Amino acid sequence: MPVARVVVDVMLKPEILDPQGQAVQRALPRLGFDGISDVRQGKRFELELDGPADEAALARIREAAETFLANTVIEDFTVRIEEEAK
Amino acid sequence: MPVARVVVDVMLKPEILDPQGQAVQRALPRLGFDGISDVRQGKRFELELDGPADEAALARIREAAETFLANTVIEDFTVRIEEEAK
Numbered sequence: 001m002p003v004a005r006v007v008v009d010v011m012l013k014p015e016i017l018d019p020q021g022q023a024v025q026r027a028l029p030r031l032g033f034d035g036i037s038d039v040r041q042g043k044r045f046e047l048e049l050d051g052p053a054d055e056a057a058l059a060r061i062r063e064a065a066e067t068f069l070a071n072t073v074i075e076d077f078t079v080r081i082e083e084e085a086k
Numbered sequence: 087m088p089v090a091r092v093v094v095d096v097m098l099k100p101e102i103l104d105p106q107g108q109a110v111q112r113a114l115p116r117l118g119f120d121g122i123s124d125v126r127q128g129k130r131f132e133l134e135l136d137g138p139a140d141e142a143a144l145a146r147i148r149e150a151a152e153t154f155l156a157n158t159v160i161e162d163f164t165v166r167i168e169e170e171a172k
Contacts (some may be wrong), residue, residue, distance in 0.1 A: 003123075009130055011130065011132065021131070021132075024131065024154075024155070027154070028150060028154070031150070031153070031154060033146055033147075033149075033150045033154075035135055035136045035137055035143065035146070036133050036134065036135060036136070036147075037089075037134045037135065037136050038132075038133070038134035039131060039132070039133055039134070040131070040132040041129060041130070041131055041132075042129070042130045042131075042132070043127060043128070043129065043130060044095055044096075044097065044127070044128045044129060044130040045107070045110065045125060045126070045127055045128075046097065046107075046124075046125070046126040046127075046128070047122050047124070047125055048122065048123045048124035048125070049121055049122060049123065050121045050122070050123050051121060057121065060119055060121070061119075061122075063119075064114060064117070064119045067117070068110075068113070068114070068117055068119075069110070
């Protein structure tokens with residue numbers, strides 16, 4: 001049976017303050033890493049499906065992301081197929 | 087001046103227990119989402135560079151990821167260019 005991995009990336013919306021990302025950004029020059037003007041930190045979910053990543057499966061995952069993985073008041077998410085078979 | 091966005095994905099190594107991912111995986115069927123056999127949760131960093139994402143910049147970012155963004159004892163990371171210009 002084909003299996004698939006679907007990745008859901010969840011990031012704070014651009015207008016929402018990101019203190020985790022800011023902490024990383026401020027630490028980088030102190031550690032000798034220059035030339036990075038902004039850092040945003042978010043979450044990445046890797047979902048292994050039992051079956052194929054068809055349109056129905058992706059629609060369900062989008063619904064799960066919207067209701068459960070992301071807080072859509074302050075976060076945006078993207079859903080994409082990473083690989084069709086392991 | 088060209089700017090670029092580089093994405094660093096940090097995930098727990100496959101052999102490391104992922105309690106956050108397991109919590110999500112167990113919650114999904116209760117919320118009506120079936121057909122997902124495994125969930126892993128990790129971090130995604132979006133870095134905006136002041137300059138181009140050339141090989142020198144990527145080498146510095148890989149070093150930052152290895153020493154600072156990821157704990158390479160338990161985590162793997164990937165670095166990739168997401169977009170060349172905003």
